[in-house]
Amino acid sequence: MARVIVPVGPQHPALKEPVNFRIIAEGETIVGLELDVSYNHRGIEKAAEQRDFTRVVPLLERICGICSHSHGTAFVKGIEEIMAIAVPPRAEYIRTIIAELERIHSHLLWLGVAAHEIGWNTLFMWTWRDREAVQDILEEISGNRVNYGMNIVGGVRRDITPELNKAALDRLPALEAQIAGYVELLKKQETVLLRFQGVGRLTREQALTYGTVGPTARSSGVEYDIRRDDPYCAYAEVPWDVVTDTHGDVYGKTIVRIGELRESVRIVRYCLEHLPEGDITVKAPRNAPTGHALSRYEAPRGELSHYIRTNGTDKADRLDVRTPTLANWTSVAASLVNQNLADIPVIIAAIDPCLSCTSRLTVLNPQRTSSTEMTWEDLRRRARELNRERERC
Amino acid sequence: MENHAGVGTGDGGNRMTTIQEVQQAFTTGSDAACIVRNRVEAAVPPARIRGEVARARKDFGFDHLIQISVTDLGATFQLIYHLTGPHRIVLSLAVDVPREKPEAPSMHDIHPPAGIYERQIHDLMGVVFTGHPNLKRIILNEDWPQNEFPLRKDWKPEPDRYYGGVREVL
Numbered sequence: 001m002a003r004v005i006v007p008v009g010p011q012h013p014a015l016k017e018p019v020n021f022r023i024i025a026e027g028e029t030i031v032g033l034e035l036d037v038s039y040n041h042r043g044i045e046k047a048a049e050q051r052d053f054t055r056v057v058p059l060l061e062r063i064c065g066i067c068s069h070s071h072g073t074a075f076v077k078g079i080e081e082i083m084a085i086a087v088p089p090r091a092e093y094i095r096t097i098i099a100e101l102e103r104i105h106s107h108l109l110w111l112g113v114a115a116h117e118i119g120w121n122t123l124f125m126w127t128w129r130d131r132e133a134v135q136d137i138l139e140e141i142s143g144n145r146v147n148y149g150m151n152i153v154g155g156v157r158r159d160i161t162p163e164l165n166k167a168a169l170d171r172l173p174a175l176e177a178q179i180a181g182y183v184e185l186l187k188k189q190e191t192v193l194l195r196f197q198g199v200g201r202l203t204r205e206q207a208l209t210y211g212t213v214g215p216t217a218r219s220s221g222v223e224y225d226i227r228r229d230d231p232y233c234a235y236a237e238v239p240w241d242v243v244t245d246t247h248g249d250v251y252g253k254t255i256v257r258i259g260e261l262r263e264s265v266r267i268v269r270y271c272l273e274h275l276p277e278g279d280i281t282v283k284a285p286r287n288a289p290t291g292h293a294l295s296r297y298e299a300p301r302g303e304l305s306h307y308i309r310t311n312g313t314d315k316a317d318r319l320d321v322r323t324p325t326l327a328n329w330t331s332v333a334a335s336l337v338n339q340n341l342a343d344i345p346v347i348i349a350a351i352d353p354c355l356s357c358t359s360r361l362t363v364l365n366p367q368r369t370s371s372t373e374m375t376w377e378d379l380r381r382r383a384r385e386l387n388r389e390r391e392r393c
Numbered sequence: 394m395e396n397h398a399g400v401g402t403g404d405g406g407n408r409m410t411t412i413q414e415v416q417q418a419f420t421t422g423s424d425a426a427c428i429v430r431n432r433v434e435a436a437v438p439p440a441r442i443r444g445e446v447a448r449a450r451k452d453f454g455f456d457h458l459i460q461i462s463v464t465d466l467g468a469t470f471q472l473i474y475h476l477t478g479p480h481r482i483v484l485s486l487a488v489d490v491p492r493e494k495p496e497a498p499s500m501h502d503i504h505p506p507a508g509i510y511e512r513q514i515h516d517l518m519g520v521v522f523t524g525h526p527n528l529k530r531i532i533l534n535e536d537w538p539q540n541e542f543p544l545r546k547d548w549k550p551e552p553d554r555y556y557g558g559v560r561e562v563l
Contacts, residue, residue, distance in 0.1 A: 035509075038534050045517075046543055211458055211506035224457070229481040230431065294432070294475055294485065296459070307462035307473065322460040322510070330506045 003031065008344060010039040021344075028341050033333045037326075045319055052314040053079055053153045053288070061147045063321065066109065069095075069102045070299035071306075072151040075319070077232055078295030078308040079153050082288050089234070089276040091155035096234040097168075097271045098142070098150050100264040104175070105134040106300035107257040107264075110352045111182070114254065117345040118195040123185075130178045137168045155281030165272050172269055179261045186254060196251035200335040200347035203248055210331035213324050214302020215260065216351045218244045219252035226298035240267050250350045257352075287314045299324055301352050325351065410453050410480045418453065419445065419484060434485045442488045443498040446474055449486070450503060454478040458504035463514045465546045470495055470520055490520060499525035517544040534558060 006023040018039035024032035044063055048056050060075050061068040073095055080087060108131040115123035135145045141164055142148035150156045160168075186192060202212070207220035217224050225242045227235040243259035245252040288310040295306045302324030311317040328351040336347055412433060419435040437445050449455040455476035464471045469489040476484045490497050499522040501508035511522040512531040519542035522528060530537070536557035542548060550556065 036531065038530065038532055041532050041534070043543065208456055209505055211504060229477075230483070294460070294462070294483065296483075303459065305460045305475070307460060307475070309464050318462075318464040320460070320462040320464070322462075326509060326513075327506055330509055 002026075006341065010036075021348075023336070023341070023344065025341055030336045030339050030341060030344070033336050035329060035333070037329075045321060048316060048319045050315065052286075053284075053316075056316065056319075057151055057153070058147075058149060060319075061149065061151075064323075065146050066106050067102060067299045067301065067304070068147045069098050069150065070297055070304050071321070073099060073233070074295045074297040074299075074304050074306040075308065076151045076153050077297075078293040078306050079288055079310070079316075080284070081293045081295065082291040082308065082310050083153070083285060085154060085282055085284055087155050088279045088282060090159075090278045091280045092234045093271045093275050094150065094156045094158075094160055094280065096238065097160070097268055098138070098148055099233065100267045100271075101134050101138050102148075103264045103300045104261055104268075105131050105138070106352075107261050108134065110257060110300075110349075111254065113352075114196075114250070114346060114349050115192075117349045118191060120191045123192075126178075127182075130175060133171050133175045137171055140164055140167055152281065152284075154284035155279070157281075159280050160272070160275060165275065169269065169272050172265055176262070176265050179258065179265065182258050182261075186251075186258060192254075193251070195343075195346060196254060197247075197249060199250045199343050200339060200350055201247075201249040202331055202335045204246075206334055207248070207331065210334055211327055212302070212331045212351075213327045214298070214300070215253055215256045216302060216328050216331060218242070219256045220248040221246045224303075226296045226303050230296050232297065234271060235267075238267050238270050240270075250346055253350045287312060288316075301325060302327060410478075410482065412482050415453055415482055415484055419449070419486070431481060432483045432485065434487065436487045436489075439488050439490055439497060442472075442474070442486065443500065443503075445486055446476070446500055447503050449476055449484055453484075454480060455482075455484055458500070458507055458510075459483070461500075461507065461510045461514060463518050463520065463544075465518065465544065467546070468492055470518060472497055472514070472520065474500070495520045496523055497521075498523055501525055516542075518542050519545065 004025050006025055008021040008023055010018040010020045020036040020039065022034040022036075023030055024034075044059065048059060051059060057072050057076060060071045063071045108127045112124040112127035112131070115121065115127070138148060139145050141160055142150050142158060150158060202210075202216070202220045204221045207217050207222045212220070212222070213224065221244055223242055223244055226232075227240075228242055240263050243256050243263060245255045245259075247255065290310060290312045292307070292309040295308060297304045297306075304324055305322045307318070307320040307322075308316055309318040332348060332351055335350075336344065339347060412431065415433050419433065455478040457477050459475040459477055462473045462475065464473075466489070469491055471487055471489050473485050473487045476486070488497065495518075497520055499507065499511055501511065501524075508525065508527070509531065511525055512528060514520050515522060515525075515528050516530050516532045519540070533543075534557040536555075538554060538556065
């Protein structure tokens, strides 16, 4: 049969990322894939060499809107390793709490997107509704829904007060109940079983050969989790389990992510209940000595690594970032082979390539200098008014 | 940890490779300082790097390439191959390639993800990986000028040169 090249992206309704795939297909079957990720390169590694350690952290948080805490933490813990400073335990626990909340919101977001890709938007609505509980906790603690700005070299910038602690703990049982619901749902919901099972399968050998990381590797039975293998923050002190599965397909990746949701809630609860007393920062020196560090971090999408080299100044000489998505791309090419064209969106989405996240709605009036935040009630009222106006026309 | 096809864990059964064994095999003499926690660092001459990465995989179970980091050190570019495996030891093999002839052997056949990492390094730092089947542009836009490598320390954008993308109309 004649080979056809199907271009997908960089702008495509089924992809939420500016990436271009040239899919080589024979009929409806995929036989190969070429990839171009150049559409959104922002030169952050170069820009990071120009900023001192205080100013570079907010920049690195913006590498990714979803795993912003991951990039910030990976960098500051690398710099702290070079400076040989010990972060107070309370700061390590707070970093862990934010990291796991970030994982919960990221996995819930992913579950919604995966459901959307198979045309089951009801689940998308449910998971994104539940994700709001996590976003609320993050907003209460950090003041932001994304780009939390918690990290600084030497600790964290905001404390978790007893009131915030209680508010966060109070939100967890409802979230846990919803997650338990998804576990049951996944076992018997027909749409999910039909579209996830056997799709984009990666064997254990393939997962190892193609260097996969994170839930993509763990769903193929590769027990590989930086939180356990190279412990950082408070993970060595917290009881939790690495979640793995042996399906290797989109279904397996879903099982792993839902399992990790439960583990993350467990870690967050433990850390909130056992939050050590004390300072949240130590004073870090302005300059870092000459040195280098490989800082590894288990981001929601898998192992993130920052190679940092310093030269005795207050700026990094080199920051080399390897994101989990880059590590997983090679396996996507392998898992797409012999699959159906219609399964492209869900197989690509299965590794959870980074997506962007929006902030809350702010109404700006150019005549005034101040801005007004809209509350949920305002927003509903405004929607009702708009609908009425439209119906009258 | 069970063994898997084609890759030895270097344990000859059930015993795990220890960090001392890795240190003895890859570092020379008085490099005791090269161990930090679970990390072992070693410098390797360019001619031997392919053999060393292959040996680490075959005999010591380093089956996962974490990252190939690259730094512009002035006279040389330093490539570091960060490897790990079921024993969770991280082995960092550093190789310096000369600036005037920035060439290193490709590892795409030993560690498939190296293919994409090498394309990235080639694009941004201008290191040529010999034996790479498809060393095409991946990170920079297609109309980026040839022979301009933005991560090199001596790179400065020319004010009147076109670097691709949308042309600004003044």
